[in-house]
Every structure is written in C-alpha cells, then in structure tokens.
Amino acid sequence: MDVYLIRHTTPDIDEGICYGQKDIGLAVDYAKEVNILKGKLPKGFHNHTVYSSPLKRCHKLANDLASDDVITDERLMELDFGNWEGRRWDDIPQGELGPWMENFVEIESPGGESYQQLNNRVVDWWQELIKEEPEHLLVATHGGVIRCLISQVLGIPLENSFRLAVDYGSVSKISRQHNRNSVAYINR
Numbered sequence: 001m002d003v004y005l006i007r008h009t010t011p012d013i014d015e016g017i018c019y020g021q022k023d024i025g026l027a028v029d030y031a032k033e034v035n036i037l038k039g040k041l042p043k044g045f046h047n048h049t050v051y052s053s054p055l056k057r058c059h060k061l062a063n064d065l066a067s068d069d070v071i072t073d074e075r076l077m078e079l080d081f082g083n084w085e086g087r088r089w090d091d092i093p094q095g096e097l098g099p100w101m102e103n104f105v106e107i108e109s110p111g112g113e114s115y116q117q118l119n120n121r122v123v124d125w126w127q128e129l130i131k132e133e134p135e136h137l138l139v140a141t142h143g144g145v146i147r148c149l150i151s152q153v154l155g156i157p158l159e160n161s162f163r164l165a166v167d168y169g170s171v172s173k174i175s176r177q178h179n180r181n182s183v184a185y186i187n188r
Helices: 030-038 056-065 094-102 115-132 143-154 158-163
Strands: 002-007 049-052 136-141 171-177 180-185
Touching: 002 143, 030 056, 049 056, 056 136, 115 143, 115 158, 143 158, 143 171, 143 180
Parallel strands: 002 136, 049 136
Antiparallel strands: 002 171, 171 180
C-alpha cells in the first residue's frame, strides 16, 4: 500500500491569522500550484482512491486530482483552534496562548482541541484504513494531520513533530508492506 499525503496548496488568508478548521478557500495562484503538485505524484495517480478533509481547501484539490468520487472524512480535518479561529495570533491573550504554546500536545485551545486529540482521530482513521489495505491512495489534508501520521509511523513524540517541514502543495509518502509502515519521503 502506498499512501501519498498531500498538503493543500496556499490558502487564501493573510499571514499571522490562526486557522485550523476555519473553512477558507485557496489563493489566486491555485491553478499554477496544483499543476506543480501533479508533477510530484506518481503516474496514474488519477486512478488512485482519494480521501480528503471536508474543508474546501482540501476538498477542491482532491476533486481536481480524482477521477472517481472523493471520500471525505472529518478525522482528516486540521486542528480545531476553537475560539482562536480567524483571529490574529498577536491578538490572542498571552494568558491563553502561553500555556498552550508550552504544552500544545495536551492543552486544548479554548473551545477547540489539543494536538493529542487531533492525533487520536488521525490514528483512528489510519488504523481503520490499514484494515482495508487499499493498494494506492491520495490523501488531501493538512499539515497537522500529515505530521501526526508521520510521527505515528516513525515513533516520533508529538511535541517534536513540528520539526518536520510540510509545505503547502507538498507530497509525503508512507508505504505499508508485510504489516510494516515506512516513510518513503517527506515534503516533496
């Protein structure tokens, strides 16, 4: 089984804004970015099963890559930042942000979720997927989801997962053979 984890292309939002599950569109250069991204995928990718976060920045990309129906799954959504969604990071009170930054793995943002909670739902999706054993698939998702999956496969502590670069429009590949997972590459 080969799983190509695709981070959505550049979102249409100003830098410095907190967004996770905020449903935002894609930047004006989307067509150019998606053409570059297609060059990073294997031949015949149009015939792969395609999973996607339901958020439009991923779902549009998934539909543009798929020849069949896209399978959406809410477990592939980005971290829920709750009350911080759509706010400038600089405008979030330090009394809320500071403790979260010190322990984002375990502490939930107000009205949102912790990174551990994100990880739990992503790992749940992964465990379900490997029981089905699809041959090849594409997953249009978010940076946090990709970092959680790679951390799971490599046994990296979640607090270290942000050391993994996962750029907009990048592709990372996980392979599974003989009940063993491996990371073939990250951030292409």
